[in-house]
Amino acid sequence: MNGPFGLADHWLWMIAGALLGIAEMLLPGVFLIWIGAAAVLTGVLALLLPIGAIPQFLIFAVASVAAIYAGRKYLTHNPIVSADPLLNDKSARLVGSIVTAVEPVDALSGRVKVGDGVWSARGAEAAVGDRLRVTGCDGAVLVVERA
Numbered sequence: 001m002n003g004p005f006g007l008a009d010h011w012l013w014m015i016a017g018a019l020l021g022i023a024e025m026l027l028p029g030v031f032l033i034w035i036g037a038a039a040v041l042t043g044v045l046a047l048l049l050p051i052g053a054i055p056q057f058l059i060f061a062v063a064s065v066a067a068i069y070a071g072r073k074y075l076t077h078n079p080i081v082s083a084d085p086l087l088n089d090k091s092a093r094l095v096g097s098i099v100t101a102v103e104p105v106d107a108l109s110g111r112v113k114v115g116d117g118v119w120s121a122r123g124a125e126a127a128v129g130d131r132l133r134v135t136g137c138d139g140a141v142l143v144v145e146r147a
Helices: 009-026 032-048 053-077
Strands: 098-103 111-114 117-123 131-138 141-146
Touching: 009 032, 009 053, 032 053, 098 117, 111 141, 117 131
Parallel strands: 117 141
Antiparallel strands: 098 111, 098 131, 111 117, 131 141
């Protein structure tokens, strides 16, 4: 059967699958690739079997649900591990750093200089100018101790 652009239905499904694969690369989220795989599978079945448009959409719908379920199950058992798990966690990356108090620090509040910026901090009592070591973080608040 021919689709709306004069192409055979199976080519439309395969092109849709390729476009969804490209979209996954541009907008990574590990979701569109499974729908793209379902579109390619539908295209292959449309090529091999003489099926109409409505059965093709039903195959696509079932294949999409099955592919997403299988993909989620696979990624649950085989999570993607980052080479740098703290890449987007600036405060956790500061653990172990030496900082300088720019406001008095106590168990509830304070401010410390980190590089060319100033961060909120709490922990060991320190006066302005004291050097402190970052031992942890609580959100964007650094937990410090005397260096």
